[in-house]
Amino acid sequence: MTNSLALKLIMGSVIFNIILCLPSLLLSAKLPLCGSHISNVFCDNMAILILSCVDTSVNKLYGNVTFLGYFIFMALLIAHSYLRIFLICLKISKDACKKAIHTLVTHLLNFFIFMIGVLFIFVRYRLGNFNLPLTFHIILSIIGFVFPPLLTPFIYGMRMQTLKNKIIHHLQNLKQSIWTS
Numbered sequence: 583m584t585n586s587l588a589l590k591l592i593m594g595s596v597i598f599n600i601i602l603c604l605p606s607l608l609l610s611a612k613l614p615l616c617g618s619h620i621s622n623v624f625c626d627n628m629a630i631l632i633l634s635c636v637d638t639s640v641n642k643l644y645g646n647v648t649f650l651g652y653f654i655f656m657a658l659l660i661a662h663s664y665l666r667i668f669l670i671c672l673k674i675s676k677d678a679c680k681k682a683i684h685t686l687v688t689h690l691l692n693f694f695i696f697m698i699g700v701l702f703i704f705v706r707y708r709l710g711n712f713n714l715p716l717t718f719h720i721i722l723s724i725i726g727f728v729f730p731p732l733l734t735p736f737i738y739g740m741r742m743q744t745l746k747n748k749i750i751h752h753l754q755n756l757k758q759s760i761w762t763s
Contacts (some may be wrong), residue, residue, distance in 0.1 A: 602648060609641045621719040628707040649704060653697075686760065688737055695733050699726035 610627050614628070616635040631638045664686055671679040706722035739746075 606641065606644055606648065609644065613638065613641075621716050622723045623720055624723070632707075660690075663689070689736055692730070692734060694729045695737075699730050702726045712755065 606627055610630050613630065613637060615633045619632045620629040620633065622629050627641075630640050631645075646755070667682060667686060671682050674682075702722050703726040706719060734735040736749075
């Protein structure tokens with residue numbers, strides 16, 4: 583990949599995301615707010631919609647359609663690129679293929695952990711009408727941002743045999759201490 587192509591891909595990604603998010607921000611900017619307390623550790627667009635005094639069904643519909651479209655587009659794009667890499671793996675040596683597939687599985691696992699975090703945030707706002715404790719809302723909002731970066735070193739670390747052996751050893755010791763207690 584050339585530097586020029588990498589720059590075009592980065593710029594395309596930035597422009598795509600700006601175009602995707604801008605209508606939502608513009609729709610939310612016009613809303614009158616009836617409160618100032620958000621049940622979150624950060625302020626995002628859905629927190630603003632919850633504070634609004636008027637009907638926000640258009641905003642919510644746009645958000646749901648955008649989320650679904652974005653998720654489908656990204657899943658198809660990732661599936662396409664992984665399929666191309668897998669087809670190339672069929673033409674190279676077994677050792678190189680094994681390394682490439684291991685990297686693909688690691689990336690895919692990371693992506694799924696990220697998507698689970700996004701899903702927690704998405705579901706959290708769908709629970710907004712229930713009288714859930716503030717702590718529950720905060721935990722759900724944090725999960726999406728804490729777990730993916732927290733688990734990434736473990737996922738990539740599992741590739742190292744010594745780390746893998748130590749983790750298995752500690753888990754076995756933990757299992758034995760639980761059963762003997």
